Amino acid sequence: MIETLNGLVETVNYKQSTSLKLYDNDEYEDYPPHWHAAIEIIMPIRSCYDLNCAGESVSLREGDIIIICPGCIHSIKAPEEGQRIIFQPDTTELRFMHEVETLISIMSPYIVVTPEDYPQIYTKVRSxxxxxxEIYKENASFSEVDIYCKLLEFLSCIGKNFVKRSVEDDPVEHVRRDEYFERFIEICDYIQEHCSEDLSLDEIAGKSGFSKFYFSRRFKQFTNVSFYKYVNQKRIAKAETYLIDPRNSITDVALNCGFPSLSSFIRMFKIIKNCTPTEFRNMYWTSR
Structure with missing residues (x-):
């Protein structure tokens, strides 16, 4: 169940003294459109589960796993009978690791892990x-540590699979896949650090050592979005941190996050977050 919802924003009420929330859910309850800062992992145990994520319909069968990234607007329609695991860990402190940050960007807004699409890792990530x-249910000493260790293993499996799939159709790239992965992690780190600046495709392609056209193609394979959409996602994520402080005007936030005008900032914010910057700020402080 959603315990705290203000507008579209869910505040995840983590288990006491932890940054984790897990439901063994069998309730017949629909969830309205919402988003949250926590990643969300859902797996039906009995019966199906229908969602709408980022405007797309998703039907989960028993055993299918969906990973919904932070900030993705989603709604859920529950069957009359069924059971599913709903896991919401706070990954904020994990994202200092470049590979975790990059993987979340690649998966955004969501991915669905099925036996057909992920045959090499499905059994392991389900396990x-x-x-x-089970660890969450037992609630033994150091269970939070154990769960985060398992979560990192879960994310590592998916990340390695992305790397393998991105180059498996190209024998030459297969030989260089580690170098290729590291190079794009460095590029994503650079964009993260400099997203408030006027970044051009030509400039970033030059830093990568690839031609503009090759870089564009490979970057989209790596992140699942175009270069400019990725930059705007990072700018909006940065803007969220500024908007939390009511002393920052909306105009100042727009200019400090790389947008040429207030109107372009509001337009892009609404495209990505489905609300205006002012609405986001109001919902944040209402939820607090």
């Missing part, structure tokens, strides 16, 4: 999720 649920 890890079930182990997490």
């Amino acid at each position: 890890i999720l079930l182990e997490i649920a």
